[in-house]
Every structure is written in C-alpha cells, then in structure tokens.
Amino acid sequence: MAGFLIKRFLQAVFVVFVVTLTVSYAIRFTGDPALMLAQGAGSVTEADLVRIREGLGLNQPFLAQYADFITGMFRLDFGRSFMGGTPVSQLIASALPATMLLAFASLIVSIAISIPLGIRAAVARGKWADQTIRILSLVGLSFPNFWLAIMLVLLFSIVLKWLPPSGMDGFASFIMPALTMGIILTATNVRLVRTAMLETLQSQYIMVARAKGLSESKVLYKHALRNCAIPLITYFGLQFGGLLGGIVVVELVFNWPGMGTLAFDAVASRDYPVLQAVITVLSLMIVFVNLLVDIAYGLVDPRIRTE
C-alpha cells in the first residue's frame, strides 16, 4: 500500500510540475505586459519599457522566473499582480472560496434535477417520457451556457425583477449562476443516472422487491438508487474538479468574483503571476481530487493497488 501511495503521489507532483511549467512558458508568448501597462501613455520609449520590465522582474531569464515562482509557491507566496501589485495569494484567497461555493451549489442543483429525471427516464424506457427527457438533455448539452445565462438574467432580473443580475451578494445571487451551471451539467448527468438505473433495474433483487409488493417509489429510491449510488458519487466528485475549470464563462456573465473572472482579467492584461497562480491552484485541486479517488479505489479494490 505504501508503495502504491508513493507512486500515485509522485505522479501527481509530476503532473502539477508539467502544468505549471507549460503555463508559465506559454503565457510569455502572448504579449508584453509592460506594453499593456504603458498603453495610452503616449509615446512610450524603449527605455520606459525596459524600466517597467525590470520593475516586474521580466528581465530575468525564464528559468529564473520559473524557479522564483516554484520556490515562492511552497511558501504560499505567488508573487504580486502586475496590475497594481496586490499580492496574488490575497486575490486567490478571496476568489477560490467564491468559485468553490458556486461549483458546489451547481452540483447540488444538478443532482437535484438529474436524479429524479434520470430515474423517470429509466423506468419509462422507450416511452414518451424517456424520449422527452433525452431530447431535453440533448438540448441542454448543446446550449451555449452564456446564452442560457443571459436569458435567465433577462427573465428573472429585468422582466420580473426577482433576482440580482450579477455579483456575489447573498443567497439570491447564487440562484441564477448555480442554475446555469447546474442545467449544463444536468444534461450529461441525466444520461448517466438513466444508464446506471437501467442496469440496476434489471437485477434480480429489484424483481424480488417488486414481487414483494413494495411501492414503486420505495423500489426505485430505496433499493435501486442506493445500489447505483457508488459510481454516481464517484462521477459527481470528479465532475467537481472539472467544474472549476469550466466556470469561467458563467463567472464572467454573472460578474462572479471567482477564479474564472480572475483568470480572464489576468489573460486580458497579461498578468503572468495571477494567471500562473490560478492555473496552478486549479490543477492542484483537480490532481488532489483524482488522487483521493485513486487512493479510495486502491483501498477498496486490491487489484488496482498491485497494478
């Protein structure tokens, strides 16, 4: 077991290393932050640019900059934003919880919708309810999420004036962003629940349960759902990681002060330290979740451990 853990851990470290190196290297091809800062400053001389680059530490060779970044990371010091010099760790400390909360809320919305719908579709397999749900989930899959977001804002904020159109400010402000993300996720989740249920419903113990004369809802939610819960939970858990990455557009539309907005601003202003940090933190989290899943599997199934 210890060997397995060490191996998985080393793999995770390697992944994070490759991601940070790639991101740090690639972003330096996208343009000169000094020029972004000096834009509009009238005639910018090369000397000005050199001075600003020096101030930002960009005159150092790439590997030295990268080494600074890595060593800083161990002290939770991600450097300072090029835009105004705010410590990056401070920006992340406020953005990460915002994104996590939104991701969590979205997941709950999605589970709340997809489980009943998925079960309904499985039970009514091939009938009109199943077809309708499958078509709806296809529509949901092909929705651009920003469009859905804008439509929700139009309806609930502008026409009905029930919900605030943007910002993170109390419970009401969570509803639309979580609904948008949740609906998009639901499209895949419904199909997943449906498939898992279909398999379970054919098991003999379900037949027995029905033969015993149990009510249909008891059969479905108590016996069937419980049995297919394990793969679903695993999937939802992994989805949480993926959610963090896919949240940028929704955050932008709802002006959510999270990691997505932070990353978007950082790209726009070539703010290397902020973008590096955002991507590193997100990849660390995804790797961490995967690691946990791997370990859990290893604990449960000895075959995986010895692989």
Place this chain on the structure above:
Amino acid sequence: MINKKGIHAAFIALAMAGSFMTAAPAFAAGTLTVSSPQDPGSWDPVDTFLVNWASVATNIYDGLTYRGPDLKLVPGLATAWEELDGGKRLRFTLREGVKFHNGEPFNAEAVKFTFDRLLGEEGSKGPQKSNYAVIEKVEIVDEKTVDLVLKTPDPVLLTKLAGYGAMIVPPKYIQEKGEDYFNAHPVGTGPFKFVSYEPKVGIKLEAFADHWGGAPKLSNLNYRFIAEPATAVAELQAGRVDLVIPPTIPIGMIPTIQGDSNLEIVSSAGPTVYALRFNTRDGITKDPKVRKALILGVDRDTIIQSILAGQADPIASFQGKLSFGFDPAMKPLPYDPEQAKALLKEAGVAPGASVQIDVRGNDATFNEVVQAIASYLQLIGINATIKPYETNVLLNDIIPAGKTGALFQQSWGGWTLDYDNTAYSMYHSGEKWNPYDKDAELDKLLESQRSITDQAKREEILKQIANYAADRSLEMPLYNLNAIFGVSKRVKNFTPVPDSRLRLTDVTVE
C-alpha cells in the same frame, strides 16, 4: 428684540466658526452606484495608466491644476502659477487651509514629496514616470510656494498636472503606513474619501465634507467592476447600477438602453480617434495620389450613421474636435468615387489591384467598419483583404517592425487631448508607431512646437502639422468615437466627460 438679534449673531458666529457647519451635509444625500469595466488593482497615482483608474481616483485626489468636462485648465491645489526662466521654471502658489482626508495638512512639502516619489524609485516601477520626466526637481520656496524646475519647457505639463501621476499624495500617511497599504487605502485631498476596497469587486467612497471646493452633493459613491457589457447593462436595467461608464457599452447595445424608459444614453466626444494608416514606403500606397484616391473612395459619413449609430464624428486629421491643435477650417475629404477612380488611373493603378488591411481582431465594431471600407474600395476597383491580428501582436510586432499591409488600423487617444502627443508618435521619423515615413520638414515642425510655451503659437504649428499630414494623405482619417455613458434617469446633473476623469461632485440622485 435684543434677544432675537443675539440669536442671529450666535448663528452667524457658529456658521463661520465651525467648518463642520458648512460641512453639515444638508444636501448630501443619496448613493450613486457606478459600473466600471476594470479594476486597476492599485489606487496609487504612480502605478497606473488605466483610464478607469481616473474615473474613480479623480474623486479622491486633486492635482495642482484641475481640468473639468469643458477641458479648461483651472486652479486646483494651486491657486495661481507663473512661468519663469523662459518656461523652465513653473512657480505655483498653493491653496491654503487644505487638508488630506486623514487630517494631514497640504503644503509645499506634500508637493515636493509627491514629485520626488513619482520621479524616484517608487515611480520607476510604474508607467507614470515617463509622462513627467521633463521635471528635473522640485524646489520649495516657502510653505505656500513651490517651483517645478524643468529640463526643457513643456507646454503640455500644466495639463498633465491635472491628472494621473501628478495627483498630490499625503507624505506622512505613506511614510507611516507603507506603499502597500497606500495602494489599497488611498488618501488624497479630493471631494470623496476612501471607505473600502475589495479587489475585483468594487470600491466605496463617501463625501469628504471638508473639501476646499465645498462638500459634494452625494453622500456615497460606490463603484462596481463589471467587465461584461451585457451584465453591466442588465444591472443598469435592474436599477442596481445608476451609471455605466466607458469603455463598456458597445454600439450594438445602445438600442437596449434607449428602449428602456428609465434609462438614457449620454455621450460626449471622446479622446479616441480611428484611422487606417498607410504604408507610405512600399507598394501602391507609396504614391500620395493612390492614398488620396483610397480616402475619396470611402463614404465615411454613411459608415458613421449606419454602423456607429451616429456615435462618432468624421475627422479630417488624426484628432477629434476637442483636441488642442484641431483646425475647424479643415474639412474631411468628400466621398467621390469618380475622382478616386480618375486618380487611380492617373497613378497607373489598374482595376483589380489588391491591398491588405491589418486590424485588431478583437474590436468587433471596427471589424464591421473595415468590412464596409473593403466594399467601398471594391467599388473603385481595389480588392481589399482584411487581416485580423491579436491586438498585442499587431501593436508589438507588426506595426513597429513595418510588417503591415498597405493599410493598418490605428486607434489612438490620450487623456491630455493634445495633438502633439498623437502627431509626434505618428509622424516623427524613427518613432515606434511610424515605421514607414521619413519627412525632414515634418520632423522640424514637430520638434519646433515642443519647446514653445506660447499656446497660441503652438496651436498654429499643430494646425500646420495637421494640414501638412493631410496634404500628404499620410492616413485615411475615419472618425472620433464618442465616450458613451448609460445613465439611469434618477441621476440628475450629470455631465459626460470626454476623458474618463469623472468628478461626481455636482451629481444628485432622486
């Protein structure tokens, strides 16, 4: 009777004695919420050049001079100034009795500290220093008099003192609290004082009742950072934002705001001008006749009306009507495709000749404009292909290296609204933005006006430069885009500003 008189006198005495009396915010009521597209990240004047820094900070800080929406330079923290040593020394008389928001007095020390800091180590880290590099040093004459000693006379410096890096900062506060603290907790002498700042979310200000210009009419001023235009407009429609400032609202969203009975669009000519500049070194655009033909061949008025919803003015030179150096006598070339064809024939350009137009790919409105331009060129027998670049690539690599097509997009505008900055950057030999043209006569004109502090004379030369550049058809001048504000009708007394330096002292809300 005596009693009444006594009370009267007591009232007057009270009113005169305590500044808190005049300060009592009898009319100061109401909160204005502003949507701004970008968080500059630091409120320190030396750190930034984002216009959206100024739309907040103009309320927090004062400069020695002040320039309002009418673009007239008036006294700010200096009540008077004079030029000495042939313009190489500017002497400022400082306003008395002014205090910073933290109670620290404003005086000659504060002025010296501000500029020493801007031109010293701290300022070197930011982009502001180069705008004030002409200042050699600051000399304190007495408590209320300060000299700026200049390396050379600079006719634009007094304007520059009204904004950005020249905002006066409190010495003791910065020395005690440190630079980092100051970035996030700004203190100035302006009409609003800082309350709180949440990075990427917003900044809150409240009225500073002791401001030398009188207390502002609003009690609170909240800014929210909203980058996405659709979101900012939705907030405006939902009544949670009162004012959306530029550059946020794209032309395409104007009808949405106009269609809402609670909102309106208010605009002012802005600082940004658009042109397609020519490669004057190679290809068919080397010939001034061809360049003139291309300008004549594009109906710019129709483009402004149909694509830009009328929110722009046609221009005859690379500057708008608010710019210092603007010549009202200069008229844009008319739309005349026949003359254009004749000129092309004269120049020996056969129909079907092709040109490439380089543009910034992320500028959606301009991409529509350039499509229209390409169709107009088609009508005079020129095949134009449009090549979109990533903005940074176009600005960093393509233009400075002289690797553009026959035409390339240039959008330009500085808050000083002085044609010197534009003309020098565009036309002087060897400048970063002028990879193709070398004209000794133009160089001489450009250099000559830089050392003249007689503004009337300088304006004459700038006009001359504009005419000279137009005669040589150095660019296809397109338009001066408006600064567009979305405003809720509960906001009263709002004057749009051309340069984002928005001071909201007179605004009230219902």
